[in-house]
Amino acid sequence: MRKLSFFTAALLAAATCAPASATSTFTAAQYKKAKEAIQAMQTTNLIVFGSANISSDVEGKTYIGGNLSGGGTFGVGHPGKSAKTFALARTLTVGGNMTGNINVNNGIGVSNVDVAVGGNSTGTINVNNGAATATVEVGGTFNAQNFNPNSKKTATYGVSASGVQTQDQTYVKQNTKLKAGGTQDLKAAIATETSALTDQMSMLSQILGALTPNATLNSSNQNSIQFNFSAAANSSSFAVADITASQLASGTFFLPQYASVKTLIVNVSGTTVNFGANAAGAYLSSDQTNIIYNFLDATTINVNTAIYGSILAPKATITGNQQLNGSIVAKVFNYQGEVHLGTFSGSTGFLVSSPPTGGGGSHQVGDVPEPASWMTMLLGFGFLGSIIRRQRRTERLAAA
Numbered sequence: 377m378r379k380l381s382f383f384t385a386a387l388l389a390a391a392t393c394a395p396a397s398a399t400s401t402f403t404a405a406q407y408k409k410a411k412e413a414i415q416a417m418q419t420t421n422l423i424v425f426g427s428a429n430i431s432s433d434v435e436g437k438t439y440i441g442g443n444l445s446g447g448g449t450f451g452v453g454h455p456g457k458s459a460k461t462f463a464l465a466r467t468l469t470v471g472g473n474m475t476g477n478i479n480v481n482n483g484i485g486v487s488n489v490d491v492a493v494g495g496n497s498t499g500t501i502n503v504n505n506g507a508a509t510a511t512v513e514v515g516g517t518f519n520a521q522n523f524n525p526n527s528k529k530t531a532t533y534g535v536s537a538s539g540v541q542t543q544d545q546t547y548v549k550q551n552t553k554l555k556a557g558g559t560q561d562l563k564a565a566i567a568t569e570t571s572a573l574t575d576q577m578s579m580l581s582q583i584l585g586a587l588t589p590n591a592t593l594n595s596s597n598q599n600s601i602q603f604n605f606s607a608a609a610n611s612s613s614f615a616v617a618d619i620t621a622s623q624l625a626s627g628t629f630f631l632p633q634y635a636s637v638k639t640l641i642v643n644v645s646g647t648t649v650n651f652g653a654n655a656a657g658a659y660l661s662s663d664q665t666n667i668i669y670n671f672l673d674a675t676t677i678n679v680n681t682a683i684y685g686s687i688l689a690p691k692a693t694i695t696g697n698q699q700l701n702g703s704i705v706a707k708v709f710n711y712q713g714e715v716h717l718g719t720f721s722g723s724t725g726f727l728v729s730s731p732p733t734g735g736g737g738s739h740q741v742g743d744v745p746e747p748a749s750w751m752t753m754l755l756g757f758g759f760l761g762s763i764i765r766r767q768r769r770t771e772r773l774a775a776a
Contacts (some may be wrong), residue, residue, distance in 0.1 A: 413580035417703040417720045419462035428709040435717040441570030443472035453483020457718035466490040471566040475499040494563030515562035577690045585672040591617040598627040613725035614639040621646030628654045639722035640667045652680040666722030686720040
């Protein structure tokens with residue numbers, strides 16, 4: 377009798393020990409990243425990994441990993457709407473160079489208005505800190521023409537400064553450790569933060585995209601597009617709906633009061649999105665902070681109408697001139713409209729290591745066997761061994 381080859385034996389062992397499903401839930405480390413991403417969305421109004429060109433206001437805190445151009449005012453604030461406090465989140469962070477005319481206010485009521493620019497700040501920056509303190513750090517060159525420092529509003533720069541009057545030199549000082557290659561290289565530090573944020577937001581987007589839908593979108597009547605929630609959604613702390621980009625192109629959305637106390641996650645498929653659907657209903661004022669539009673694959677998002685709810689689009693360039701109401705996450709942001717508070721503050725019941733049936737689901741993250749699979753594998757090898765032993769015994773009897 378022909379002997380089993382090692383390759384054949386290995387295939388047999390693998391087939392014997394293979395579990396019914398090769399998928400597993402996301403790891404604890406991946407859920408930790410997603411939770412960190414949610415914390416960033418709760419505290420920061422606008423997060424951009426790359427460059428941003430802005431010509432309007434951002435009411436809350438802003439994080440730009442690349443260059444910031446254009447103009448605009450940051451930290452404007454909004455009566456009755458806010459972001460969760462987080463001491464480590466700066467009012468404005470720019471990883472690259474900052475140009476244009478930039479205003480930073482303290483309408484959000486922080487104790488310290490903190491601005492960091494990793495590269496050069498060659499435009500003008502005006503900080504209205506009120507009774508709070510204000511600190512500006514620039515890794516490269518700093519144009520202090522409109523800065524008007526005082527004992528409660530100071531700046532440090534790494535390379536050089538211009539526009540510093542004699543009486544202001546006490547409050548605008550050089551710290552060479554901040555420049556590129558310095559021991560406190562500000563640009564490198566922000567780049568590290570940006571890399572971590574990108575990873576965290578991408579993981580959050582993947583986890584949301586893998587959730588099992590428990591709601592559907594009925595767009596048969598374009599004048600009254602409705603979300604229908606299943607029994608599972610009504611008994612869960614969150615609802616999930618999977619829709620296509622074309623369903624966001626036009627029509628009028630109405631939401632029931634479901635979202636006023638729970639989270640609605642809308643997973644949008646498609647690489648190019650033209651967001652033109654209008655929002656209507658009482659949820660506009662109360663429920664926007666509980667909604668996340670998750671664009672897992674979108675690389676281009678054109679905004680043609682006001683959006684109420686947070687936007688999670690880690691791969692996309694977002695353009696438009698309509699108001700955005702919620703936490704915004706993008707790869708590139710070229711925008712002329714305002715970004716409004718409040719930030720996302722809904723239930724985070726979807727961030728559990730074993731999502732509940734009907735409101736969760738699992739997603740393959742690798743082929744490492746679960747503990748039970750290791751036992752199955754051992755049994756498989758044991759079965760294989762018994763086959764080989766019987767085969768050898770048969771061969772010896774035949775030879776005799």
